Each structure stands twice: as structure tokens, then as C-alpha cells.
Amino acid sequence: MNPVRAMLLCCMLILLSMEVAAADRQVVLVAASTSPLHNLDSLELRKIYLGFIVKRDGEIVKGLRNTEDNNLNSIFLQTVVAMSEKSYKNRLLSQTLRQGIPRPAEYDRIENLSAALSTKPYSVSYMWKDDAVRSSKIKILRVLWHQN
Amino acid sequence: MAIYTRYWILFIVALTAPFHDVSAGHDSHQGLLVFLNGGPVYNQVTSEDGIQENNFILGTDIIYSYLKGDFRFLAEYILSTEESELERFQLGWQADEDTIGWLGRFHSPSRYWNSAYHHGLYLQTSITRPLVEKFEDEGGIVPTHVSGLMLEAMHKLQGTAGFQTTFSFGATSVIGEHELEPFDVLDARSGHEAAVDLRLAYLPDQLGENQFGLLLNWSNMVVDGNHIAEQQGLESVEQGSVGVYADWRKQDWRILANLTYITNQMIKQVQEQTDSFSAVYIQAEYELNQDWKVFGRIEDTAGADNSEYLELFPFAVLERQMLGLRFDFYTNNALTVELSNVKLQADEFGQAWLQWTAVLP
Numbered sequence: 001m002n003p004v005r006a007m008l009l010c011c012m013l014i015l016l017s018m019e020v021a022a023a024d025r026q027v028v029l030v031a032a033s034t035s036p037l038h039n040l041d042s043l044e045l046r047k048i049y050l051g052f053i054v055k056r057d058g059e060i061v062k063g064l065r066n067t068e069d070n071n072l073n074s075i076f077l078q079t080v081v082a083m084s085e086k087s088y089k090n091r092l093l094s095q096t097l098r099q100g101i102p103r104p105a106e107y108d109r110i111e112n113l114s115a116a117l118s119t120k121p122y123s124v125s126y127m128w129k130d131d132a133v134r135s136s137k138i139k140i141l142r143v144l145w146h147q148n
Numbered sequence: 149m150a151i152y153t154r155y156w157i158l159f160i161v162a163l164t165a166p167f168h169d170v171s172a173g174h175d176s177h178q179g180l181l182v183f184l185n186g187g188p189v190y191n192q193v194t195s196e197d198g199i200q201e202n203n204f205i206l207g208t209d210i211i212y213s214y215l216k217g218d219f220r221f222l223a224e225y226i227l228s229t230e231e232s233e234l235e236r237f238q239l240g241w242q243a244d245e246d247t248i249g250w251l252g253r254f255h256s257p258s259r260y261w262n263s264a265y266h267h268g269l270y271l272q273t274s275i276t277r278p279l280v281e282k283f284e285d286e287g288g289i290v291p292t293h294v295s296g297l298m299l300e301a302m303h304k305l306q307g308t309a310g311f312q313t314t315f316s317f318g319a320t321s322v323i324g325e326h327e328l329e330p331f332d333v334l335d336a337r338s339g340h341e342a343a344v345d346l347r348l349a350y351l352p353d354q355l356g357e358n359q360f361g362l363l364l365n366w367s368n369m370v371v372d373g374n375h376i377a378e379q380q381g382l383e384s385v386e387q388g389s390v391g392v393y394a395d396w397r398k399q400d401w402r403i404l405a406n407l408t409y410i411t412n413q414m415i416k417q418v419q420e421q422t423d424s425f426s427a428v429y430i431q432a433e434y435e436l437n438q439d440w441k442v443f444g445r446i447e448d449t450a451g452a453d454n455s456e457y458l459e460l461f462p463f464a465v466l467e468r469q470m471l472g473l474r475f476d477f478y479t480n481n482a483l484t485v486e487l488s489n490v491k492l493q494a495d496e497f498g499q500a501w502l503q504w505t506a507v508l509p
Contacts (some may be wrong), residue, residue: 024153025476043355046355049357050355051194052355053242053245053246054245055244055245060215060218060242062177084438086438088273088474089480090190091272091357093268093271093507094264094268094271096181096211097178097181097224097265097266097271098264098266099220099222099248100211100213100214100215100220100221100222100238100240101213101220102177102178102213102215103179103213105177114193114295118177128356132394139212
């Protein structure tokens with residue numbers, strides 16, 4: 001085969017595989033694999049991350065933030081709380097000031113987030129589906145976002 | 149005694165609470181917020197007016213919160229060049245997802261602005277507050293602190309709408325030597341009578357901030373060392389207020405407005421007398437972009453000329469026309485400038501403020 005043609009074919013294959021991988025990208029809602037939580041609807045999830053009280057089995061459900069990467073953070077802001085970063089930050093400050101509800105804990109490493117979820121059965125977070133599938137300590141509750 | 153207790157509380161909080169929101173065990177959570185502010189104010193007055201021409205204010209507001217199961221604790225302490233005071237000290241119990249009961253010292257729910265911003269100056273757009281929203285020690289003419297019980301409940305309506313009820317009952321302010329003096333949990337004295345507050349609010353989105361509502365208050369304030377009141381032969385004031393308010397955001401605009409009617413039953417040594425007045429303000433804010441915001445406020449008071457009650461507060465700002473600009477920069481920092489024309493009972497002058505605010509962490 002013509003080496004130029006072979007190189008072009010390789011490039012096309014690489015691009016195609018990247019496209020397929022990107023198309024599969026999903027953000028999922030997760031909890032510890034031992035968590036009694038099954039699902040939370042969009043309104044409940046928004047309440048949790050805005051500092052309102054949502055209970056399951058008499059326990060307060062807490063939302064942990066995954067700040068590992070900027071894309072994920074943007075998807076969270078757009079999909080879950082429907083606010084800009086600045087508005088969201090101010091809303092959380094207001095909730096602490098008014099109601100004494102501490103802001104959601106933030107984790108910038110997936111290992112730390114998984115460990116935190118494991119010790120807090122009534123906590124949820126969000127992550128790329130690939131990361132969730134890789135960890136045996138985590139279960140997926142539902143898909144929050146998928147790339148079109 | 150009281151001043152040492154205050155500083156000890158600050159010291160203990162600083163030692164025990166880390167400078168981050170932290171998890172404290174699997175079912176508890178605590179947080180610490182520190183609001184900072186500083187800046188000069190210039191009053192365009194002559195020395196005969198009895199008002200300071202220049203002043204520089206520095207302040208810090210510390211909020212500590214703790215959540216464990218259904219139990220909640222919240223404390224707010226303000227320390228500034230003007231004051232040192234335990235503003236809020238609340239123990240809460242979450243009865244269900246939408247109902248919470250509080251015991252302690254809190255801000256009166258019938259003052260909407262205070263319930264929204266408390267002392268967190270970074271979160272409020274303007275530097276100054278309107279007359280009916282001012283705290284007692286900042287020249288306020290109505291009680292803004294209550295020590296007692298408070299109940300907050302959200303009732304879900306159709307769709308995402310909600311109806312919020314906040315009710316409180318407790319000890320209110322006395323009419324002190326220079327200002328209204330709320331019940332101080334660190335310096336408890338008798339003489340504080342009762343107050344009842346109620347706020348009814350409609351929210352088209354119960355998780356949003358847009359709302360309008362009704363504000364009701366009744367307070368019984370006893371005179372405690374106020375010279376003007378003693379000259380009037382005043383012993384106590386039974387004050388009732390009814391207000392309506394709206395806080396509405398649409399795209400880049402925000403409108404914050406309030407109309408309050410206040411009636412005062414002035415109980416004197418030989419007779420009783422009633423006077424009343426109304427206070428109104430409307431504040432408009434427009435976001436030029438993510439960092440810049442322009443805002444303005446008009447305040448007015450009707451019936452002030454005939455109010456003996458308002459004579460107790462000679463430095464109360466009865467009218468204000470104000471314009472301001474806010475610039476948000478770096479993370480959690482803001483610089484605000486505000487220019488006003490203010491009118492007191494016997495004076496009218498220009499006022500300029502410059503303020504830096506921030507919140508940590």
C-alpha cells in the first residue's frame with residue numbers, strides 16, 4: 001500500500017475512534033456501592049446541590065462536588081443546578097449565611113471522592129461514566145448527561 | 149465582663165474551627181465563613197451639623213455553622229471599628245424536609261433584606277441599607293433582632309412554586325440612650341418586652357430567589373435611658389408594621405422593593421398618642437457583564453414630619469437618592485462605590501462611599 005495512503009487511513013481510523021469515544025462520554029450520578037440510595041430525580045438533585053434538605057430513610061442526603069476537571073464542572077453547573085459558576089457560588093454562600101447549611105465538600109481527585117462516598121452512604125456525586133465503571137466501590141444511579 | 153466573653157468566643161471559634169468547610173464524621177458537617185469589609189465614607193457636611201465628615205470603617209463578620217442529623221447550630225459574630233456583637237446564635241431542629249424550628253437570637257423575619265443578607269456585605273450589591281432594613285446600631289428605627297423561637301416552613305404549590313411562612317416570637321429591643329438596643333445574649337438584662345413577626349412569601353420557583361410577600365410585625369419597646377423619650381414623657385412604644393416586598397430577577401435586571409406602614413402607640417406618663425408613617429424604597433440593579441454591576445435606589449418616608457417616634461432618631465435617613473457601581477474581581481472580592489443625596493429630619497447633604505468586600509474561604 002502507498003505509505004501516504006496508509007498514513008491517511010491510520011489518521012482517519014484514529015479520528016473515528018476518538019469520535020466514537022467522545023460520543024460515548026457520559027456523566028453519571030453515583031453513590032457508594034453499599035449505599036441504600038437508588039435514585040434521585042432532577043428536582044431532588046438540584047435541591048441537594050443548592051443546599052436544601054432532601055431525606056431518605058430519615059437521613060439527609062448530601063451532595064459531594066467533583067472538581068477534578070473543568071469540563072465536568074461545566075456540565076454539572078449546566079445540567080444539575082442550571083446556573084453560572086458565580087451565581088452558584090453566591091447561592092451556596094447565601095444558604096450558609098441564612099440557614100447554616102455548609103457548602104458541599106469538594107474533591108479534586110477521584111480516589112478521594114470515592115473514599116468519601118464509601119464512608120458516607122447517604123451521599124451522592126457525579127463523574128465521568130468511565131471513572132465510575134472502573135471503581136468497584138461506586139455504583140451508578142443514573143445518567144445525568146451524555147454527549148450528542 | 150461582656151466584652152471579654154465576646155473575645156473569648158471569637159478566640160475559641162478561631163481555634164476549634166478550621167478555615168475550610170470540613171466533614172466532621174460521616175453524618176455531621178461544619179463550616180466557617182468570614183466576610184471582610186473596609187472603606188471610607190465622606191459626608192458633605194459642616195462641623196456644626198453634628199455629623200462626622202470622614203470616617204473609615206473596617207469590619208469582619210464570622211459565621212460558624214454545624215449540622216448533625218436534624219440538629220443545626222449557627223452563630224454570627226461581627227467585629228468592626230463600630231461594634232463587637234454576637235449577632236445571631238441559633239439552635240435549629242429540622243422537623244421534616246420543609247420545616248425547621250429555631251431557638252436563640254436571630255434576625256427578625258419581617259425585615260426581608262436582613263433575612264436575605266444578614267451581615268454578609270459581600271453578598272448585598274449596595275453598601276448602604278434602606279431605612280427600614282437598617283440594624284439597630286446602624287441608625288435603624290425598627291427592631292431587627294429577636295431572641296426567642298422561630299419557625300420556617302415551605303409549602304409546595306403546583307409545579308415548582310412554593311409558599312414560605314416564617315413566624316417568630318421573642319424578646320425585642322428597648323429604646324436605649326442613643327439607639328434601639330436588642331436583647332444581648334452575652335449581656336442579658338431584663339426590660340425587654342415581646343415581639344411577634346410573620347413573613348409570608350410566594351416563590352414561583354421554590355428553589356429560586358424571586359419572590360414577593362407580606363411582612364407583619366408587632367413589638368413592645370420599653371424606654372431605657374433615652375433622653376428625648378424622657379423629655380416626651382414616653383414610657384414605651386407599641387409598634388405595629390405591615391409591609392409588602394418584592395425581590396425579582398429577570399435576565400440582567402433585579403428589582404428589590406419594599407413599602408412599609410408603621411404605626412406607633414406612644415404610651416406616656418399621662419396619655420397615649422398614636423402616630424404613623426410609611427417608608428418605601430426601590431432598588432434596581434443591572435449586570436453590565438459578569439464583573440460589573442450598576443445600581444440605584446430611591447427611598448422616601450411619608451408622614452415623618454408629624455411622627456414623635458421618629459424624633460427619637462434625629463440621624464435617621466428619611467430620603468435617599470443613590471447611584472452605585474460594583475466591580476467583582478479575583479475570587480470573592482468586590483469593590484463598590486456609592487454616591488447619595490440623603491435627607492435627615494433637619495439636614496440634607498451628599499454622601500460618598502467606597503467599599504472593598506470579600507469572603508473567605
